Amino acid sequence: MSLSLSVGVAPGPGRRALMPALALLAVAAAVATLVALSTGSVALPLDRTLSHLAQAVGLPGTPLPARDAAVLTTLRLPRVLLAAAVGVTLAVAGASLQAIFRNPLADPGLVGVSSGAACAGSATMILGVSGLGLAATGLSLATLLPAMAFLGALVATLLILGLARSDGRCSATGMLLAGIAVNALGATGIGLCSYLGDDQALRQMTFWMMGGFGAAAWGQIGPALVLMAGATAALMANARRLDLYALGERDAFLLGLDPHRFATRTVLLVALGVGAAVAVSGLIGFVGLVVPHMVRLWLGPVHRRLLPAVALAGATLLILADTAARSIAAPAEVPVGLLLGAVGAPVFLWLLRSRAGRAIL
Template identity: 50%
Template sequence: MAAGARRAARAGDAGRERSRLRRGGLLLPGLAAALVVGVVLALGIGALPVPPDRVLGALGVRLGLVAPDPASLHEVAVVTGIRLPRILMALAVGAALAVAGAVLQAWFRNPLADPGLIGVSSGAALAAVAMIVLGGPLAALLGVWALPLAAFVGGTATTLLIHSLARVEGQVDVATLLLAGIAINAIAGAGIGILSFFSDDQQLRALTFWTMGSLTVSDWKALAVAVPLLLLPLVPLLTMARGLDQLSLGEEAARHLGLDIRRMKTVSILGVAVMVGAAVAAVGPIGFVGLVVPHLIRLLAGPGHRILLPAAALGGALLVLLADTVARTLVAPAELPIGLLTAAIGGPFFLGLLLHRKGGLRG
């Protein structure tokens, strides 16, 4: 009787796994299609509404596939010169933050790990603000690379610090991870406040809006600097799906399975730091994308990283695209900082996760 129950349980688990794989196979094309539709609609939404067919026409003109119509040149300028670079930045930032969150959750073996929640974004932001206020000749020498490099250094240092603080007897402790994140966020917030106090009026205005997250300054020049740093690290990270699955068994078990822990840790930490640093430098801190998106993907397609990582990239891009579209149209002609919207989404989501986790521990 017990053997029959075990066989039934195994059969049920196998059935659920097959169902998740089927959903995973449909999830990627579904997210890709939703992203294409979202981009076309977002390109047409704004102070100058542009129908979808004319959006496609404007893109065709930009690519040289369609002869320009003198009556619609203003639409081409708005769609391809103002909205398109902003939307491409939103897609790149969302994909990078969501994949960074999924990788951090795998490394810490903790579903609550998120670049903003555990302090990585705050560390990157503090370094970027220090470069803005104190950089002086160094910032002038580095030019457009000053903020990305500063944010990368800050993000890398914070990631390594969190990793060392959260390890207790070779394992990552959940409470220590969250408490360390709270402490680092508080320290970084204090540092940003002190630097803001010593900044001049022009720097202060820029910092106030930037620290809440905004895609306002996203143009083709900013895109050319940020997108390689946001997307190139995705290539090695997306190839780590098998290793991240093995890592979920624990570092010792993964090592026995032949996983090169040291190499994988180096590549993943550097990749996450580069992406988070570039995102913070380009648009400011945007929280909870790396927490919300991987969780939703796991609910739909399971924990396997072969589906999780590319789906997180598409889902993160879609979430930030939608949030930015709402941010620039909800109170037009004014604009809401996108960080406020993602916090409004992610805060209740995080509280729900904590309550769910509390109920599971009681059970």
């Protein structure tokens, strides 16, 4: 079974214009942000939230009462920002991985990158800073967790690249099989961690793994935000080279790209971004799969057009998903990871049946 995918065969000759699409997505992201900021157990009316934000940046407006202002700036803003950052990171990382694997089924969650990060993250949580023998360094768990998650993501990615490649390309079968193996390894590691952990650590770890932005507080998310921003910016600057790489390793070289160096660099950046995202928000699946795929159907596969749109769409999706997770069972919170899994898994199946079914399997 030799699988080579052709992705998002959009009908018709012309591509949709980029600027209106980006404008539409930007408006959607802005609306999602405002809705997310005003929704919650303390309802903040939209107009007063806007007015407060305006005066905070020096425009005319009236501040909210102190309690509401505190809810807005210490609870909601970091949470929305984190959801947006994770959405951007996972979506851009997914799109990049798909170009590197030349395969639209590549997703950080599916091929085991996230699970590698989660495994390393769990170990860090269970063992703690001192358990890892790093007490002397004075590092906090918030700093250490992204670093360890990055390492876990990196090891997983390299494993998959090594296992799935033959003749310089990653087939869909090879990649999915390698993903199953790496996911199983990750699950074993996570299982071992839960076996070793005490009740409190276990509970913390379980909720973290389900995925969510409940832990968002300015002090906790700083290091991860910086890592995600850096990795995403570097991936987005790669757009043209991703196009070359997507043409095939051979063509990429003939058109002036060093394909091996580029693939390695991209994989490292993906691992860095996904590791940081997993560290602060746990396992949030399918964003990296579904968002790039949908946007590709809409705007075509050229990454200079794709990546900005993918970033905006990823942010919007996760902001909305988090808002829904906070609202549907209020005052309880549904983990966002579970919510997205419930929506994403059927979409993945549909994708496998419709496109891949015709084009590859």
